[in-house]
Amino acid sequence: MKLRLILTVFLFSILLGGAIGLKHPQDCELEVRIPEKMQCLHSAAISAAYLGIEGQAVTLCNRIYSEASGNADSDLQIRGDLMRSNCFYDIAKITGNPAHCDGVRGADYDSKLSGGRVTQEQCIQHAESVARLAPENFYQNNPNSICTMMFVLPLFLFFTLIRCP
Numbered sequence: 001m002k003l004r005l006i007l008t009v010f011l012f013s014i015l016l017g018g019a020i021g022l023k024h025p026q027d028c029e030l031e032v033r034i035p036e037k038m039q040c041l042h043s044a045a046i047s048a049a050y051l052g053i054e055g056q057a058v059t060l061c062n063r064i065y066s067e068a069s070g071n072a073d074s075d076l077q078i079r080g081d082l083m084r085s086n087c088f089y090d091i092a093k094i095t096g097n098p099a100h101c102d103g104v105r106g107a108d109y110d111s112k113l114s115g116g117r118v119t120q121e122q123c124i125q126h127a128e129s130v131a132r133l134a135p136e137n138f139y140q141n142n143p144n145s146i147c148t149m150m151f152v153l154p155l156f157l158f159f160t161l162i163r164c165p
Contacts, residue, residue, distance in 0.1 A: 004161055022047040025060060038064045038080055042087045049091040054100075061087035061103060081105065089123045096131035098124045 024047070028040035045060035061084055068080025088103030101123035 008158065008161070022051070025056070034067055034076060035079070038067055038083050041067065042083055042090075045087050046090055046094065049094040054091070054095055054097065057091045057095075058088075058100065058103070061091065085118050089118045089126075092123050092127040093130055096127055096133070098127040098131070101127060 023040060023043040025041070025044050028037055028044055031037035031040050041060050041064045045057045045064075048054075048057040048060060064087055065080045065084040068076050068083075085104045088100050092098060092100035092104075101120050104118055104120045104123045
C-alpha cells in the first residue's frame with residue numbers, strides 16, 4: 001500500500017510539474033537587483049511566448065535591455081544586451097516566428113558569455129525548423145502524439161497500479 005502511495009505521488013508530481021513555473025511580468029516588479037530583474041523578465045517573456053502572447057513576449061525582451069541601459073555599469077549593459085538577444089532567440093524558437101530574430105544582435109565585443117554566440121542566422125534557421133513541424137503530429141488528432149505519451153500513458157499506469165492487489 002505504501003508503494004502505491006509513493007508511486008501515485010511521484011506520478012502526479014511528474015504530471016503536474018509542467019504547470020508550475022510560469023512567470024508573469026508583475027512578478028518581476030518585486031525584484032530589486034537589476035540582474036535578477038532581467039532574468040525574471042526573460043522567464044516572463046518565455047512564459048508569454050508559450051502562452052501565445054507574442055506581443056507581450058517582445059515587449060518583455062525589450063525591457064531587459066532598458067533595465068540594464070539605465071545603469072552606469074558597462075558590464076551590466078553588455079549582459080543586458082546579450083540577455084535581450086537570447087530572449088528574442090528563445091521566443092523565436094518557441095513560436096516558430098523568424099520575425100523575432102530581428103531582435104537578435106551579434107556581439108560586437110569580445111564576450112565569453114553564451115549570448116555572444118547567438119546569431120540572427122542561427123535564430124532564423126531554428127525558428128524556421130520549428131515552423132516546419134506539423135502540428136498534427138503533436139496534438140490530439142494523432143494517436144501517436146506527444147499528448148498520448150505524456151498524459152494518457154501515465155494515467156493508464158496510475159489506474160493499473162490502483163487496481164493491482
